[in-house]
Amino acid sequence: MRMAVLIKQVPATENIKIDEKTGTMIREGVEAELNPLDLHAVEEAVRLKERLGGEITVISMGPPAARRAIASAIAMGCDRGFLISDRKFAGSDTLATSLTLAAGVRKAGEFDLIFAGERATDGETGQVGPAVGRYLGASVFTYVSKVASVEGGRIVLERAVEGGHETVAAPLPALLCVVKEINTPRLCTLAGKMRARRTEIPLLDAASLGIPDAKLGLGGSPTKVVRVMYPQITRNGKIFSAADDPDGAVRAVFDLLREHGAIEEATSDAE
Amino acid sequence: MTREYGKVTPEIVAELRGAAGARNVVTDDKDTMENYSYDEAGQLFGHMPDVVIRVDNTEQVSAVMKIASKYKIPVTPRGAGSGLAGSAVPVHGGIVLSLEKMNRILEIDPVNRVAVVEPGVVTNELCKAVAEKGFLYAGYPMSTETSFIGGNVATNAGGGKVIRYGSTRRHVMGLEVVLASGTVRNMGGTIRTATWGDHRGQRRAGSDGTLGIMTKIIVNLEPKPGKVVNLLTAFGTLDEAVDCVAKVIRSGVPIISCEILDRLSTAITCRYLNTSLPYQDKAAAYLIIQIEGDTDERLEDSYEKVGKILMDGGALEVFVAESRTESAAIWNVRQNLAEGARNYDPYASLSGDLVVPLSVVPEMVAESQAAAKRRGIEMGLLGHIADGNLHPIIFKPKDMEPHHWAEFAEEYFEELVGVAVRLGGVGSGEHGVGFVKMPIFLGTKSDEELAILRGIKASFDPDNIMNPGKVLGDF
Numbered sequence: 001m002r003m004a005v006l007i008k009q010v011p012a013t014e015n016i017k018i019d020e021k022t023g024t025m026i027r028e029g030v031e032a033e034l035n036p037l038d039l040h041a042v043e044e045a046v047r048l049k050e051r052l053g054g055e056i057t058v059i060s061m062g063p064p065a066a067r068r069a070i071a072s073a074i075a076m077g078c079d080r081g082f083l084i085s086d087r088k089f090a091g092s093d094t095l096a097t098s099l100t101l102a103a104g105v106r107k108a109g110e111f112d113l114i115f116a117g118e119r120a121t122d123g124e125t126g127q128v129g130p131a132v133g134r135y136l137g138a139s140v141f142t143y144v145s146k147v148a149s150v151e152g153g154r155i156v157l158e159r160a161v162e163g164g165h166e167t168v169a170a171p172l173p174a175l176l177c178v179v180k181e182i183n184t185p186r187l188c189t190l191a192g193k194m195r196a197r198r199t200e201i202p203l204l205d206a207a208s209l210g211i212p213d214a215k216l217g218l219g220g221s222p223t224k225v226v227r228v229m230y231p232q233i234t235r236n237g238k239i240f241s242a243a244d245d246p247d248g249a250v251r252a253v254f255d256l257l258r259e260h261g262a263i264e265e266a267t268s269d270a271e
Numbered sequence: 272m273t274r275e276y277g278k279v280t281p282e283i284v285a286e287l288r289g290a291a292g293a294r295n296v297v298t299d300d301k302d303t304m305e306n307y308s309y310d311e312a313g314q315l316f317g318h319m320p321d322v323v324i325r326v327d328n329t330e331q332v333s334a335v336m337k338i339a340s341k342y343k344i345p346v347t348p349r350g351a352g353s354g355l356a357g358s359a360v361p362v363h364g365g366i367v368l369s370l371e372k373m374n375r376i377l378e379i380d381p382v383n384r385v386a387v388v389e390p391g392v393v394t395n396e397l398c399k400a401v402a403e404k405g406f407l408y409a410g411y412p413m414s415t416e417t418s419f420i421g422g423n424v425a426t427n428a429g430g431g432k433v434i435r436y437g438s439t440r441r442h443v444m445g446l447e448v449v450l451a452s453g454t455v456r457n458m459g460g461t462i463r464t465a466t467w468g469d470h471r472g473q474r475r476a477g478s479d480g481t482l483g484i485m486t487k488i489i490v491n492l493e494p495k496p497g498k499v500v501n502l503l504t505a506f507g508t509l510d511e512a513v514d515c516v517a518k519v520i521r522s523g524v525p526i527i528s529c530e531i532l533d534r535l536s537t538a539i540t541c542r543y544l545n546t547s548l549p550y551q552d553k554a555a556a557y558l559i560i561q562i563e564g565d566t567d568e569r570l571e572d573s574y575e576k577v578g579k580i581l582m583d584g585g586a587l588e589v590f591v592a593e594s595r596t597e598s599a600a601i602w603n604v605r606q607n608l609a610e611g612a613r614n615y616d617p618y619a620s621l622s623g624d625l626v627v628p629l630s631v632v633p634e635m636v637a638e639s640q641a642a643a644k645r646r647g648i649e650m651g652l653l654g655h656i657a658d659g660n661l662h663p664i665i666f667k668p669k670d671m672e673p674h675h676w677a678e679f680a681e682e683y684f685e686e687l688v689g690v691a692v693r694l695g696g697v698g699s700g701e702h703g704v705g706f707v708k709m710p711i712f713l714g715t716k717s718d719e720e721l722a723i724l725r726g727i728k729a730s731f732d733p734d735n736i737m738n739p740g741k742v743l744g745d746f
Contacts, residue, residue, distance in 0.1 A: 012594060012595045031595070033593075033594035033596065034594060036594075036596045039596070068567070070596075072593065072594070075591070107313065169459055179414070184547075185550065187503065187549060187590035187591070187592055187597055187600070187601075188587065188591050188597075189588055189590055189591070189595075190502075190575070190578035190581075190582070190588075190589035190590070190591055192591075193571075193574075193575075193591045194575060197571055
């Protein structure tokens with residue numbers, strides 16, 4: 001079985017901050033980690049390899065520091081990795097990213113199965129995995145919650161859909177975006193970490209992928225961030241003293257709630 | 272001997288209301304008061320207060336103490352009530368003085384590397400606030416998300432980072448303390464060395480609230496550590512795990528934490544959290560080791576070195592958790608052990624808090640197990656093993672009456688403290704003495720030593736109204 005896993009390095013925080021002027025994420029001073037949802041994609045590939053044999057290639061697009069995320073996946077049991085990295089890729093939206101990643105996957109080899117996480121915890125789009133699958137001409141499945149079998153060039157899997165699961169069979173090659181319910185990712189062993197540390201991770205740059213510059217990075221991205229806004233969360237505390245006139249205080253609370261439409265006028269039935 | 276303490280009369284309550292504000296004084300709401308009658312040592316060790324006062328500020332504490340001192344009313348200071356030795360239980364009734372509302376971080380001073388906080392600040396909140404400014408508050412009791420900094424100081428809390436940073440006493444730079452008389456004293460602050468008496472007020476650390484009430488605490492801040500990884504190591508036997516510890520410490524690698532969990536404590540906590548650790552079916556014990564390095568390269572060298580020691584020492588497997596997600600999965604189990612134990616058995620006794628020299632840890636572990644076996648009780652083991660600080664947890668046999676169990680459990684711990692003392696250790700490493708551990712504590716001290724300690728106490732609190740019945744007993 002020839003498998004690939006697409007991974008992304010993301011900021012290790014739940015509070016992503018955006019530069020309001022440039023509309024891009026502030027990465028300074030924030031530790032990076034392998035996208036937690038991608039861990040499930042790596043784990044599923046490693047489990048399949050343990051069952052069926054084969055080789056797993058990890059592919060990531062990102063800055064040079066993303067090598068660490070690739071090394072983490074190798075430590076979990078993947079065999080080799082490629083880093084797609086070039087200054088020309090900066091500012092890629094999901095379209096340019098998918099095109100670039102798909103070219104990288106082609107460069108890395110031929111694959112029967114490609115795994116991706118449901119979405120990245122920073123961008124939160126969930127678009128890149130399926131788009132790469134389309135560029136590669138593979139069968140694309142999102143919300144995959146179980147791989148039931150892979151044999152004779154066919155895969156049978158389950159998808160988490162509203163209200164239950166659906167079982168799907170499809171020909172290979174296929175790209176699966178997995179949900180976190182599919183498995184519990186393993187911890188890396190010391191031996192795995194040591195192996196990853198000694199594994200060379202080749203670089204794929206813009207020149208090696210052969211994509212015209214116009215389709216790369218900011219220039220190749222039709223998505224433009226026009227403005228970034230934070231939702232305004234305001235809390236106006238107001239204290240109603242019940243010390244002198246408890247009934248009056250309760251009435252005042254009800255009046256305020258009504259005024260803001262939080263409650264409706266009681267009907268005579270309810271009274 | 273037990274002193275005659277004053278009774279809390281309606282007139283005194285009226286005075287207390289004047290001193291601390293009427294809404295802060297609770298006397299007739301039994302449900303509320305019951306919440307202040309026990310701590311994590313368990314309800315079996317509880318005692319009702321006559322009045323609960325939830326103070327807002329130092330002035331109120333001082334005014335309350337003046338009244339208590341005038342009428343000789345016992346005063347039991349209380350933080351989060353997460354203690355395990357009954358230190359916050361009002362064994363003589365009287366006033367429980369809760370510091371929960373004094374919960375502000377007053378200042379973070381980056382130049383002098385201190386933070387000034389009120390005692391009711393949750394330790395984790397302090398850690399987060401100083402981390403944002405690039406600092407580390409190095410206290411790390413496992414109850415860090417619930418316990419208050421005031422209680423941490425009062426018990427000289429230890430925890431997961433003692434091997435690297437020392438226990439809470441070392442982090443105390445200064446205090447504002449209200450004495451029994453109501454006098455407010457300030458000690459220490461921002462200076463780091465002085466041959467000038469107890470200049471930082473560190474004597475209060477571990478005093479269980481018997482020497483006054485801390486109303487401000489000035490803590491030392493450390494530079495934020497570099498990169499860290501956590502190694503989770505599974506061992507087929509407890510002995511192998513214990514034997515590796517000294518070798519790991521000796522390796523010269525910067526170790527921040529070294530914790531041990533045995534099979535039972537891991538199993539019950541994983542069940543409670545609905546999770547699992549790798550090798551749970553085979554592992555008799557785990558070590559969790561946190562390692563620091565200033566660069567990725569050095570960190571990798573360090574954990575490879577430690578990993579080799581562990582594998583040579585018979586480890587079944589060493590797992591490396593580097594990311595936030597992986598690290599949280601491991602530490603979550605360690606931090607929830609107390610809840611796991613309580614979920615398994617509400618009567619679980621968590622008050623064991625032995626400390627012995629590292630060289631005799633294997634002997635202490637063996638004796639703890641043997642003593643449990645002789646009594647036919649189930650025992651789990653966890654602890655900050657690199658500090659020689661062990662917490663055996665014991666579980667009530669199903670057919671035993673709860674009240675008998677409290678006594679039975681303390682007899683077990685009394686035997687273990689005897690062993691610890693014989694091995695050159697002590698019977699309380701970080702939980703404080705309170706009154707649960709008081710008989711054992713008194714039994715290990717000479718009359719001469721007790722006379723000195725009681726002399727110190729009397730000089731601050733001549734009528735013994737400050738948390739009486741704790742540590743040094745009634746005298």
